[in-house]
Amino acid sequence: MKKFFSLLIVSALGGALSLGSYVLFFDDEPVYLEETPSIPDYTPVNFESVPGSSMADFSEAANESIHAVVHVKNMAITRNPFSNSRTGIALQGTGSGVIISPDGYIVTNNHVIQNASEIQVTLNNNESYMAKVIGTDPKTDIALLKIDAEDLDYLPFGDSNNTRIGEWVLAVGNPFNLTSTVTAGIISAKSRDLGMDSNISSFIQTDAAINPGNSGGALVNIHGELIGINTAITSQTGSYVGYAFAVPSNNARKIVEDILEFGDVQQGILGIRGVQASRLPAEMEINITEGVYVDYVEQGSGAHKAGIQKGDIINRIDNVNIRKFSDLKGYIDSKRPNDVVEVQVLRGNDEKVLDVKLTKYETYQIKAIGLEVTNANPEDLKRNKVDHGVKITRGLTPQMQNESLAGTLITAIDNIPVKNIDDVKRVMSGRDPSDPISVTFIAPNGEKQKYVWR
Template sequence: MKNLISLVFVSILAGVLTLGSYKMFFEEKDFFSQEKASLPEYIPANYSNRVSGTNVDFTEAANKTVHSVVHVKNLAVTRSPFQRTQGDLALRGAGSGVIISPDGYIVTNNHVIQKANKLQVTLNNNQNYEAEVIGTDPKSDIALIKIDAEDLSYLPFGDSNDARIGEWVLAVGNPFNLTSTVTAGIISAKSRDLGMDQNVSSFIQTDAAVNPGNSGGALVNINGELIGINTAITSQTGSYVGYAFAVPSNNARKIVEDIMEFGNVQQGILGIRGTEAADSRELDRSISEGVYVSDVESGSGAEEGGIKSGDVIRKIDNVQIRKFSDLIGYISSKRPGDVVQVNVLRNGNEKALNVRLTEYEVFPIQAIGLEVTNASESDLKKNKVKNGVKITRGLTPQMESERLTGTIITEIDNQAVNNVDDVKRIISNKDSSEPISVTFVAPNGEKQKYVWR
């Protein structure tokens, strides 16, 4: 009897526990799922109404952009050895371009249009126009061309300084004359230095697919604003592998405005030499961001503004300077005479200094394939000479391979040169058929004279 009562009690207890377990694991689960489905009546302080994730809508930005991106054909004249007359036009290359005004001004890459005998532009509606070159800047790989048309769709320039890493962007090009093509991605990095010998070695990197033929096309934000000109990809195969680079719109806009107003690019400089803080041996290891100033050029805006050797540049006009390409990219968007506020770290204290940018004047000596600029007092002192101009780069692959950058030219045709104006005067008074002699002084002080015939 006692065994029977015990068995009944155990059965009842088991039933109660089973029912309780059901209540706990099923009814409470339904309760929490209802809580998750409801929306709070308040909005957290960090809430943003920006679209995100896969719900971002690109259609408006794409519609604003596709009619403003064109196909550019670079045509060259072909002539056989047996022809005495002009031959046919052959396609040398092709790329894309961006209409930036309703009356037909178009931005593209210099490498798209260089050495063209004729340029043909095709709009998104398949209308064809012949284009003229207004001006180029090979260093930044930006060119301005124009077609004779009116009331065109065009893209407004955005502020590339406001572009943020992780922000959605569209790359729009017209690569194969198939009408405009749109790809999407995010900004992967800013101020990328590709190690190229350019004024703008500070690119926007994106993972939006950019392929050959997209050069000169538009990089736009989701508002349809132009924030970059697609210029290069990094690839071992020549095809897109996830890394594309664009000249920031602030730099492209400044170059275009310079070409339209002055006929050439006006480049301002601070007047400093330096290294990235992370690479400097003179700095404490705790200072890992910024540009360490190793030398200040005499008479430069930097000297007059109070920048000193040993300073670390941290900001310019409140734009963060973490590495040298940040500095180059920002200064390249300014002109000689512009005043910028430079925040430097000096002996542990931060100072704000106003610096007026000075002109970076260069002159290409085409006859010898070299470009020169004015030499600073420190350049002359370093090379133990009293006068001269400094070589900035070679204009041909052969002269670039000679690695003469930084070498001082003290004489041309046995005439002393003190600055770029002297070089211009001597070269302009020469007949192109005459030989030219140049005296070089290498960094080790060795003097050599060469004659080009």
């Protein structure tokens, strides 16, 4: 805990981040790309359609899409350091967005508009509007904007579950500040887990060219339906080299609907912990390579009530085959609490089909200490020999992420016992933010420690 204690006196790192797109390295944390100050050089190329193939003509889908994709500018207000008066507007970064309704609702990536003082949206016809943030979900990197306009061209949501590997797709956005750009490719993979600190672990992978500035733009099928929100690339240069990733439309649509209906994202869970069957140790002698092995079933969860047991292998949910864990998480993330899903499990040599009612996954971010918590279950409390507490799910800052505190319990804040996240909310909302905050931790070994943030 020495490393943890040292972090308590280190001030938060600041820095200006360009908000155009991600660059990902498979073994590193994702970082933001800086917008290039000039357009890169071109080499002219010609595209010859495949003889006898009508699939090579994307003009109809492009025409339907290009008017529904907007240029998003993240603006920051500059102020006089002496008088704190407003002196002007500075451009922090740019990206793309997708109009999803004729009255001006726009989906984009959260990182495109993060920390913006003002957001300017420019349509394909060069009309500009100031946008209002309706809601954001940083975990999934989705944000919902609204502009005051009517009768806009928009993209209908397609069903990302029905997309197929090898299917033609278009990426529409504003790379390198080049407005209204369309690139073509195929779906290279589905349910791609990039290991990001994100709730989305089920990206659509495409080889359509996506570059800085494409973030928040549309991935569409040949029918002009929105099947993904372009979000990330993997590259050691910062530009497209063949791999790009989009949040599936079913996930994005669910997030948007949650924001509009509830004000935040409603996350349903099965109530299990699992591991990909292909990653099980050889000594377990399970000769199955596809599916999710159930390692733990939470008491009182939908999975527990439906009869799912430790040792079951989940290989199908509703009409979706489950080959790996990202298949399962990607599908469940498109559902809400109280939705009922049909789960097919392999138990020994028998297949069973069980109806599972999803339960709500509730978390709360204690931003003052850079940690997210959820309610602890009875097993968590018993294991740590306490009768109350909340469980840390993840760190919100790089410093706290490095401490690997997930699973550690918090039993008190400012010496006030906390039994659930509602208690945490009450304590945090009732305290003076300028006062030091003390937190009592119960480490996995049962050791109680208290730390103070000043």
